Amino acid sequence: MKDLILALNPGSTSTKVSLYNEKTEVATQTIRHSTEEIGQYEGVIDQQEFRKQVILAFMKDEGFTPDDLRAVVGRGGLLKPIPGGTYIVGEAMLNDLKEEKYNTHASNLGAILAHEIAVLGGVDAYIVDPVVVDEMADVARISGLKGIERRSVVHALNQKAVARKVLEQQSKEYETSNVIVAHLGGGSSIAAHENGKMIDVVNGLDGEGPFTPERTGGLPLFDFAKMILNDQLNLTEIKKRLAGKGGVNSYLSEIDLRRVLERIKNGDAEAELIVTAMTYQIAKAIGEMATVLKGKVDLIILTGGAAYGQFVVEHIEERVSWIAPVAVKPGEMEMDALYEGVTRVLNGEEEARQY
Ligand SMILES: Nc1ncnc2c1ncn2[C@@H]1O[C@H](COP(=O)(O)OP(=O)(O)OP(=O)(O)O)[C@@H](O)[C@H]1O
Ligand SMILES: CCCC(=O)O
Incomplete structure (x- = not known):
């Protein structure tokens, strides 16, 4: 056929x-x-x-x-x-x-x-x-160390699809709106979308931004360098520690946020502290993207699997809703x-x- x-x-x-x-x-x-x-x-x-x-x-x-x-x-x-x-x-x-x-x-x-x-x-x-x-502004590419350039790695497919859909529901167009999208999954990416272009992104894959269920995000560099030397890590081991064995997993030996949220409900104070810290770091990254858009933000959108979690959403909203209205579109499109x-x-x- x-x-x-x-x-x-x-x-x-x-x-x-x-x-x-x-x-x-x-x-x-x-x-x-x-x-x-x-x-x-x-x-x-x-x-x-x-x-x-x-x-x-x-x-x-x-x-x-x-x-x-x-x-x-x-x-x-x-x-x-x-x-x-x-x-x-x-x-x-x-x-x-x-x-x-x-x-x-x-x-x-x-x-x-x-x-x-x-x-x-x-x-x-x-x-x-x-x-x-890659729609990043040139100024966003500078890392702070000559020889290393920041790059755009982002859940582009879902970020753009979700932004279009949510804006359409509000009778707005993606190409003429400023939005911050936070994709919160096993890995996370947060991007500033200015008039349909992702002019800067928080690239979690390369070790930027908030920690996630299984990734470290950004770390104090000097301490991590000492850890590499002390533990004699090779590149494969470094990658595993940053992505896979990092983040919530490194503290709670768990990558499924649903189970961690259950632990919090059952009174696990350590789990509560760790997930609160993750939402705190996500909110900070959203705030960073708000400065990229010079405060002109029409909407903040939370998406990805972790956006199903009420605890996660409420703790982020508490810190960022002064920037712009927050829309939640859990999962992915x-x-x-x-x-x-x-x-x-x-x-x-x-x-x-x-x-
Ligand atoms: N109902 C839920 N409540 C809370 N957390 C959830 C829920 N459903 C999924 N998650 C969490 O979302 C995370 C996975 O998200 P998601 O499915 O978006 O990621 P993924 O498909 O593994 O990959 P990516 O990182 O590319 O998004 C897991 O930590 C999972 O436990
Ligand atoms: C989708 C971008 C790469 C990642 O963070 O997993």
């Missing part, structure tokens, strides 16, 4: 898969991968074949094959800095991802898996608004945003960009 769009969103512990026909979602599933399943593989790229088979099995269960596809779209990963939009997947992009040229991240598999399945169906593969969308991005190209409303 060739009228289906397959959208793929690989996360660290899951692969989200959705099938759309012209207007609606036909089937969707979040396929969870156990620690044992994922643990068999050395790195993210090594999981390619395993995840491909999981996606094909999902399609088969739903009664479809790659021959039914019109296009495949994946969440875009760590590439060179590029403008937002829908990109056709090609060799240069695949090479950079397979070499992990710009670091490792589960979303690096998005383009790779989209390509693998598109080939089976004889169609094109795309990515939309990858995590490296990434699958629909992938579908909409590729549809704009297939309908000729937008041209596919080349990497």
